[in-house]
Amino acid sequence: MRAITITADHRLEPAGIPEPVAAPGEVLVDVVAAGVNRADLAQAAGKYPPPPGASELPGLEVCGHRRDTGEPVVALLAGGGYAEVVAVAEEQLLPVPHGLDLVDAAGVIEVCATVVSNLVMEGGLGEGQTVLIHGGTGGIGTTAIQLARELGARVLTSVGSEEGVAQVRELGADLAWNRRTVELREAVLEAGGADLILDIVGGSMLADNVAMLRQHGRLVIIGTLGGADGELPVGMLMGKRARVIGTTLRSRPTAEKAEILERTRELVWPLLTSGSLHIPVHARLPLERAAEAHAILREGGHLGKVVLEVTATGGG
Numbered sequence: 107m108r109a110i111t112i113t114a115d116h117r118l119e120p121a122g123i124p125e126p127v128a129a130p131g132e133v134l135v136d137v138v139a140a141g142v143n144r145a146d147l148a149q150a151a152g153k154y155p156p157p158p159g160a161s162e163l164p165g166l167e168v169c170g171h172r173r174d175t176g177e178p179v180v181a182l183l184a185g186g187g188y189a190e191v192v193a194v195a196e197e198q199l200l201p202v203p204h205g206l207d208l209v210d211a212a213g214v215i216e217v218c219a220t221v222v223s224n225l226v227m228e229g230g231l232g233e234g235q236t237v238l239i240h241g242g243t244g245g246i247g248t249t250a251i252q253l254a255r256e257l258g259a260r261v262l263t264s265v266g267s268e269e270g271v272a273q274v275r276e277l278g279a280d281l282a283w284n285r286r287t288v289e290l291r292e293a294v295l296e297a298g299g300a301d302l303i304l305d306i307v308g309g310s311m312l313a314d315n316v317a318m319l320r321q322h323g324r325l326v327i328i329g330t331l332g333g334a335d336g337e338l339p340v341g342m343l344m345g346k347r348a349r350v351i352g353t354t355l356r357s358r359p360t361a362e363k364a365e366i367l368e369r370t371r372e373l374v375w376p377l378l379t380s381g382s383l384h385i386p387v388h389a390r391l392p393l394e395r396a397a398e399a400h401a402i403l404r405e406g407g408h409l410g411k412v413v414l415e416v417t418a419t420g421g422g
Contacts, residue, residue: 108416109163109189110396112150118164118188118397126161126186126193133196134173139212139390140187141167142399142412143245144306144329145356149185150400157357161186164396166356167216168192169208170416178202180215182363184356188396190416197364200371203378210387213411214378215370217245217385219363220355221253221304222370224326228351229302233258238300238318240264240307242274242282245385245411246328250304251277252383253374262297264290266406273409294318304328309336316343316350323348386410 111121128134146164148154156162165187169180173191180202181187181194202211225231237254241247242263254261255278263274264285271282283293291314294300299320305311310332315325316339323346343350355366377383388408391399392415399412 107190108393110165110393112162112164116151118150118400120394123189125191126189128193131195131197132193133199135168135170135179135181135192135194135199136173137168137170137187137190137192137416139169139209139416140165140189140393140414141213141216141245142396142403142414143167143216144331144403146188147400147403156185160184161189161192164188165192167212167214168416169202169212169214172199178208178211180211182215182219182355182367188393188414195360195363197360198367200367200375203375205379209390209413209415210385212413213245213387214385215367216355217249217411218374218378219366219370220246220328221250222373223355223366224304224328224353225250225254225302226257226373227366227369228353229304229324229326231257231259231302234260235301236260236262236298236320237302237304238262238264238294239279239304240311241331242277242279243270243407243409244306246304246306247274248277248410249383249385251279253377254278256377256382262294262300270407270409290314291317299323302326307332309333312336312350313339316346316348319346319348321346321348324351325349326351326353328353388412390415 107125163186168187179199182198186192239250242265261279262281263279274282303325305327306329308330386409389412
């Protein structure tokens with residue numbers, strides 16, 4: 107099968123490799139398209155190896171057809187998505203939301219599961235609360251803004267450009283700031299602070315994030331774009347009776363992923379089907395141009411997801 111491998115010097119390289127073999131409890135999926143995530147960039151750079159037993163190929167989400175039934179599905183993976191065929195635990199499959207194009211659907215399951223697990227299951231976001239979402243124009247950010255809005259929350263977000271401010275306001279953000287031109291900490295505090303912060307930056311924002319929390323606030327860290335180490339103001343954290351939560355999705359056992367996916371299907375799939383929530387797709391590129399897809403994410407400034415087209419769909 108066609109696939110994208112990672113070379114010893116951290117390049118993405120098209121290759122022909124054997125198809126995976128389904129283990130007990132797994133099914134094979136013939137891939138139509140694969141979503142591209144920042145975790146893939148970290149893996150290619152040698153900084154985020156796959157969990158033990160997972161495929162060494164990059165790619166955490168695909169859309170395709172179950173080989174046993176032909177059903178169109180999306181799959182949450184621990185690795186292996188940049189390929190024509192994947193083997194995946196049956197519990198990590200969901201049906202494609204009704205009416206969604208199969209290529210676009212490749213960028214749905216990872217961001218939706220990430221947002222549900224962190225905003226809802228870890229962060230406990232509820233109606234009337236205020237959430238601050240860092241990186242509002244990315245795949246996670248665009249999804250989180252819309253889901254938080256649907257949950258009845260007040261949504262604050264940071265972006266990297268004036269164009270991004272306008273884009274996230276259209277998605278439903280109540281307030282948005284260009285982090286390059288505004289002192290974000292002061293702006294958020296002036297807006298009243300946040301009950302919940304969804305953070306992809308990590309270490310460099312740790313102290314500011316704690317400062318921006320309200321009493322009993324929750325900081326959920328899901329990325330380390332700004333470094334993995336930072337200074338934690340423990341006294342301030344204690345005084346606010348706040349919590350710092352660090353999570354990942356990729357390395358969780360199948361049973362936990364299945365629980366997250368069931369909640370995701372319950373909360374998000376109806377919104378995707380009705381069009382109340384839409385995940386923008388910035389670019390669709392052939393599988394062989396995976397390096398170009400990574401460059402788009404590395405440079406930033408894109409809106410939503412980048413997906414790799416693996417095979418012809420024959421329609422949505």
